[in-house]
Amino acid sequence: MPRPISATIHTDALRHNLARMRQAAPDARVWAIVKANAYGHGIERAFEGLRGADGFALLDLEEAQRVRALGWRGPVLLLEGVFELRDLELCSRLDLWHTVHCEEQIDMLATHKTNLPHRVFLKMNSGMNRLGFTPERYRAAWTRLNALPQVDEISLMTHFGDADGALGIAHQLAVFERVTRDLPGERTVSNSATTLRFSATATEADSADPSRVESDWVRPGIAVYGSSPDFPQHNAADWGLAPAMTLSAKIIGTQDLVAGSSVGYGSSFVADKPMRIGVVACGYADGYGRVCPTGTPVLVNGVRTRTVGRVSMDMLTVDLQPLLDTGVGAGFGSEVTLWGRASNGAVLSIDDVAQAAGTIGYELMCALAQRVPVSVLDADAI
Numbered sequence: 001m002p003r004p005i006s007a008t009i010h011t012d013a014l015r016h017n018l019a020r021m022r023q024a025a026p027d028a029r030v031w032a033i034v035k036a037n038a039y040g041h042g043i044e045r046a047f048e049g050l051r052g053a054d055g056f057a058l059l060d061l062e063e064a065q066r067v068r069a070l071g072w073r074g075p076v077l078l079l080e081g082v083f084e085l086r087d088l089e090l091c092s093r094l095d096l097w098h099t100v101h102c103e104e105q106i107d108m109l110a111t112h113k114t115n116l117p118h119r120v121f122l123k124m125n126s127g128m129n130r131l132g133f134t135p136e137r138y139r140a141a142w143t144r145l146n147a148l149p150q151v152d153e154i155s156l157m158t159h160f161g162d163a164d165g166a167l168g169i170a171h172q173l174a175v176f177e178r179v180t181r182d183l184p185g186e187r188t189v190s191n192s193a194t195t196l197r198f199s200a201t202a203t204e205a206d207s208a209d210p211s212r213v214e215s216d217w218v219r220p221g222i223a224v225y226g227s228s229p230d231f232p233q234h235n236a237a238d239w240g241l242a243p244a245m246t247l248s249a250k251i252i253g254t255q256d257l258v259a260g261s262s263v264g265y266g267s268s269f270v271a272d273k274p275m276r277i278g279v280v281a282c283g284y285a286d287g288y289g290r291v292c293p294t295g296t297p298v299l300v301n302g303v304r305t306r307t308v309g310r311v312s313m314d315m316l317t318v319d320l321q322p323l324l325d326t327g328v329g330a331g332f333g334s335e336v337t338l339w340g341r342a343s344n345g346a347v348l349s350i351d352d353v354a355q356a357a358g359t360i361g362y363e364l365m366c367a368l369a370q371r372v373p374v375s376v377l378d379a380d381a382i
């Protein structure tokens, strides 16, 4: 018997979330962001649920090849563009669109030999100070690109650093709009948070920032996977999103604690009264972070309880007492849902788990470990 732990990718949830993003930005085309191996879901496993997207956007050339190998003939965008000259050959061969965010990438394009001119996305650093040309240098970069025979269409792009927070997008949007106002080309500015909070369909309840933005292409990642981009201000259910990944395991042992006895490495949890705990076949080597402290929410037999003690490499421990007290019962072999959907339909959002661990859903889903067997489920109720 393999260890009783597995992950499930919910194709229906991916479809549903993608439809939700279309509804939020009805006039835009939608890139499904599948970087980091589809946020840990697996590009091949997520593909069926996401094939209704207008394009796939990612960072890694090897992942772009995998999207093409799945038979996808539509747009594929490299969000960081190329890293070296020979990457451009692959762009020509696989017809990849690519971001251009620095002079070095224009230099490479200028020396690239190709019969097929490339579609590029010129990225502005509108204030986040990660990738992109500053507003002062943006138009010169556009002019330089526009003069290259290697370049076909130029689209305009920026990325917001505070779309999910109090600062909002107004300060960056104003810069982007001022500089690009009279430039031709399609625009793409919206990640998940921007798409949900600042598209034309957004309401005042979505964000205090009155900015509204039209994107020709929106770029949702996290929302497509069913996690809220601005948790805890809104949770996934508020946005109508369904979890696309379930991580579940089973109880492989139980212990009865007397008051004063401790659990696990470092004896970090000490029982203050008699209680039963369950030992779960899931640890940090499966991707369940050791940063998850006592009190992290978990479902046992679909009922919410908490972890107790430190997460170890292959196991963690959960409080079974609430299930015993309410007569639900739990013991050896009981289903444990670390995040996602339990057999009884109960949902534990990855965002709740991430919050307890002081991180975000993105990090947890991306960290799902190789050793966890994953299956794809097409037909579950949402």
Ligand SMILES: *Cc1c(COP(=O)(O)O)cnc(C)c1O
Pocket: 033, 035, 079, 159, 190, 191, 192, 193, 219, 220, 221, 222, 223, 229
């Ligand atoms: C990752 C990424 C996105 C998607 O962001 P989410 O917050 O997951 O929606 C969009 N645009 C760029 C440039 C990205 O790198």
